[in-house]
Amino acid sequence: MEEGNIRVLVAKPGLDGHDRGAKVVARALRDAGMEVIYTGLRQTPEMIAEAALQEDVDVVGISILSGAHMALVPRILELMKSNGQKDVKLFLGGIIPDEDIAQLKEMGVSGVYGPGASTEDIVAQIRKDVPKRA
Amino acid sequence: MKLSQALLNQDRLALTRILTQVENNSEKGRAALNELFPHTGKAHLIGITGAPGTGKSTLVNQLALYYRQEKDYRVAIVAVDPSSPFTGGAVLGDRVRMRDLSGDPKVFIRSMASRGNLGGLAQTTSAMVQVFDAAGFDVILIETVGAGQAEVDIAKLAHTTLVVEAPGLGDDIQAIKAGILEIADILVINKADRPGVENTERALRGMLELAHPTTRVFQHHSQRMVVDAPEMSKEDKKLWFAEIKCTVAKDGEGITELGEAIDRHIAFLRESGGWASRERTQLQSTFDSLLRESLFNRFLDELSPEIYEKTLSKIMTREESPWSAVQSLLNGRKA
Numbered sequence: 001m002e003e004g005n006i007r008v009l010v011a012k013p014g015l016d017g018h019d020r021g022a023k024v025v026a027r028a029l030r031d032a033g034m035e036v037i038y039t040g041l042r043q044t045p046e047m048i049a050e051a052a053l054q055e056d057v058d059v060v061g062i063s064i065l066s067g068a069h070m071a072l073v074p075r076i077l078e079l080m081k082s083n084g085q086k087d088v089k090l091f092l093g094g095i096i097p098d099e100d101i102a103q104l105k106e107m108g109v110s111g112v113y114g115p116g117a118s119t120e121d122i123v124a125q126i127r128k129d130v131p132k133r134a
Numbered sequence: 135m136k137l138s139q140a141l142l143n144q145d146r147l148a149l150t151r152i153l154t155q156v157e158n159n160s161e162k163g164r165a166a167l168n169e170l171f172p173h174t175g176k177a178h179l180i181g182i183t184g185a186p187g188t189g190k191s192t193l194v195n196q197l198a199l200y201y202r203q204e205k206d207y208r209v210a211i212v213a214v215d216p217s218s219p220f221t222g223g224a225v226l227g228d229r230v231r232m233r234d235l236s237g238d239p240k241v242f243i244r245s246m247a248s249r250g251n252l253g254g255l256a257q258t259t260s261a262m263v264q265v266f267d268a269a270g271f272d273v274i275l276i277e278t279v280g281a282g283q284a285e286v287d288i289a290k291l292a293h294t295t296l297v298v299e300a301p302g303l304g305d306d307i308q309a310i311k312a313g314i315l316e317i318a319d320i321l322v323i324n325k326a327d328r329p330g331v332e333n334t335e336r337a338l339r340g341m342l343e344l345a346h347p348t349t350r351v352f353q354h355h356s357q358r359m360v361v362d363a364p365e366m367s368k369e370d371k372k373l374w375f376a377e378i379k380c381t382v383a384k385d386g387e388g389i390t391e392l393g394e395a396i397d398r399h400i401a402f403l404r405e406s407g408g409w410a411s412r413e414r415t416q417l418q419s420t421f422d423s424l425l426r427e428s429l430f431n432r433f434l435d436e437l438s439p440e441i442y443e444k445t446l447s448k449i450m451t452r453e454e455s456p457w458s459a460v461q462s463l464l465n466g467r468k469a
Binding site: 050 | 146147150151153154157158160217218221222223224225226227229230233236237242243244245247249
């Protein structure tokens with residue numbers, strides 16, 4: 001195989017313990033032929049950035065239901081940048097108020113998906129955003 | 135600076151990029167392997183295999199902690215999980231059990247999907263291990279996919295192979311079957327706090343006794359009789375007698391003893407010349423499979439696609455058998 005599969009890290013930062021959404025997304029990405037590295041609950045931004053580096057992923061998908069997204073997201077983006085991973089796309093799911101979305105996208109978040117979002121849309125967006133690489 | 139040079143200078147971004155290139159078997163990946171190969175051959179490769187759910191990842195987590203705390207080794211982990219045979223996708227979940235290692239710059243964990251390969255490893259796992267070896271990791275823990283009875287490729291790659299069992303998975307007939315139990319340098323009975331651990335241990339110990347009898351133990355009408363085995367031959371003294379270790383990986387119980395057993399195995403390999411012969415097996419299997427693959431590709435390149443298709447359709451109509459078709463293609467028949 002000359003061309004790698006798309007690799008996605010699915011992580012859940014923060015202290016809330018509800019990971020069903022993250023698991024549904026992980027499963028959907030798997031069924032779309034992607035390789036999903038699932039890290040589980042209660043990850044710190046440092047743990048997520050470190051895993052993204054070690055796994056050399058194309059996409060990081062995080063799920064936040066606790067309302068801490070405006071603190072966690074910029075920290076994760078900053079750590080990934082300082083690790084030299086400038087091309088990694090960040091996708092966000094969970095409970096994100098509409099008024100925060102514009103600001104999150106400005107920070108560099110590629111997509112925000114709330115309750116009811118279709119997994120097909122997430123797959124399509126990832127396929128569009130991630131360039132093929134050898 | 136070149137990526138492979140950066141890797142030798144312990145640059146983690148270079149390491150992760152090269153691992154991806156090698157995993158995808160790309161042009162760049164093969165070039166990097168050429169440059170890195172002279173720097174390989176130093177790391178101790180430990181394979182961890184066993185059925186799904188026996189606790190391989192948790193055990194790997196504990197072993198990595200042991201090597202960090204007791205020996206200050208740099209530890210790399212390659213964890214393989216299966217790819218879907220239908221979509222090629224995968225969920226790689228071994229990191230979930232390895233949270234304790236996070237934040238330690240001397241530990242590097244990489245998850246791999248098996249990408250259709252059978253045997254418990256991915257096609258490029260051994261090449262990935264070479265990259266970690268060149269990067270200066272002292273010990274490389276290789277976790278296979280949850281293995282059944284015959285996924286034994288790991289024994290060709292690792293210096294030391296641990297086969298992880300758990301209580302309640304099989305009886306003494308399972309224990310004398312050929313396959314995965316045979317490749318164990320150390321048998322680990324994990325979850326040893328569960329009921330039934332004595333039975334598992336007895337079955338496995340009985341299996342080992344049959345293989346290399348040091349004493350002869352008979353269970354006769356629930357009487358235990360022990361007789362000394364005949365004097366060991368010189369040949370036998372050069373053999374490694376697989377050890378059995380009980381652990382409760384989630385609590386870290388038995389890990390130090392397991393680590394010491396692994397140390398004994400390395401010492402044995404170095405003394406007996408087993409290290410060199412395992413190295414030879416490993417490099418030979420790499421060499422052979424590359425040779426096979428490139429000869430196959432070269433042959434297909436030289437064969438016109440029409441001839442290939444024509445032969446295939448003859449096979450499908452049962453006009454010609456696959457065996458005779460191969461024979462005549464090799465003999466240069468033109469369709």
